Amino acid sequence: GVFDFFNYTGGFYVPFLGPGQKNMFTLCYNIPRTAKELKFAFPMIKETATSLVWRYQIQTVSPDRNQGVITHFGYFKMNTKKFTQLNLSNYPVQSVCWIRFSAFNPDNPQERAWFAPVRGPAFAKQSGGIIEVSEVQPAMDTRIVNTINEVMRSVCEVRENGTFECTEILTSDLELAFKKCTTREQDNIYAYHFQS
Numbered sequence: 522g523v524f525d526f527f528n529y530t531g532g533f534y535v536p537f538l539g540p541g542q543k544n545m546f547t548l549c550y551n552i553p554r555t556a557k558e559l560k561f562a563f564p565m566i567k568e569t570a571t572s573l574v575w576r577y578q579i580q581t582v583s584p585d586r587n588q589g590v591i592t593h594f595g596y597f598k599m600n601t602k603k604f605t606q607l608n609l610s611n612y613p614v615q616s617v618c619w620i621r622f623s624a625f626n627p628d629n630p631q632e633r634a635w636f637a638p639v640r641g642p643a644f645a646k647q648s649g650g651i652i653e654v655s656e657v658q659p660a661m662d663t664r665i666v667n668t669i670n671e672v673m674r675s676v677c678e679v680r681e682n683g684t685f686e687c688t689e690i691l692t693s694d695l696e697l698a699f700k701k702c703t704t705r706e707q708d709n710i711y712a713y714h715f716q717s
Contacts, residue, residue, distance in 0.1 A: 523624065523634035526570040531604065533564035537622065539639060540614070552617055554642045559609040559617065562676075566599035573624040575599060579609060580618040582643045583662070590618060595666045600677035608680040617641030628700070 527536050532545065539549030540556035552559070566573070580592045593612075599605045609620075623635035665685040671678050 523636060526566055526573065526599075526624065526634075527563070528565045528567050528601075531564065533562075533604070536563065536636065538562045548636070549639055550637065552614065552620070552639060552641045554615065556614045559612050559614055561607040561609070561620075561622075563599060563605040563607070565604055566601055568601055570599070570624075571601060572626060572628070573599070574627050575622065575624050577607065577609075577620060577622050579612060579620040580641075581612055582616045582618065584616075589662070591662045591664055593664045593666055595668045595679075595681060597668045597670060597679040600670075600672070603672065603675060603677045606676045606678045608678055611681055615642050618643045 524536055527533070534546045535548045537549065538545065539552060539561055540559055541553050542549050549561075575597050577595050577597075578592055579595075580590050583589055583591055597605075597607065618641050619638045620641065621635060621638040623633060625633035665687065666681045667683050667685050668679050669682045671680070
């Protein structure tokens, strides 16, 4: 499972630590309202898991609350020599509805694993949040971000670096390399919704 991808050394006993987390032996399921920065720490990854691509999804309340919520997607790689810190401090903690981490194998995206979502302070009105997501579902938007990895002295920090602009292209313009498909099988592939 997803827990087997990590090398639990250097004070790590769980796959990630959340903002303001005090208990080092329990997985983080809630972001406290008192958290100052939105940073998540991951232990070093095992050599056998270096090919994995990690994705975070974070849903936030739109700055103009009448606009609903925005789900942001970012992709990054983990480090085998240093722990990885995902710095999402560009999001106000109080506006976070939830965040989820998942990993997939780029050679076979169907091979994937994920953690349960972490609930944020804005999750729902009944839990003291500032918005009820079910009331604004038609007003949902999606944003894909670029990320950069900066290797520092003791940590590899991942942070956002602008918005990724999607471009629509014809599938006939794509050249896909599938290792296990014949040329004829590749010619018969139809991509109805392909996100790369």
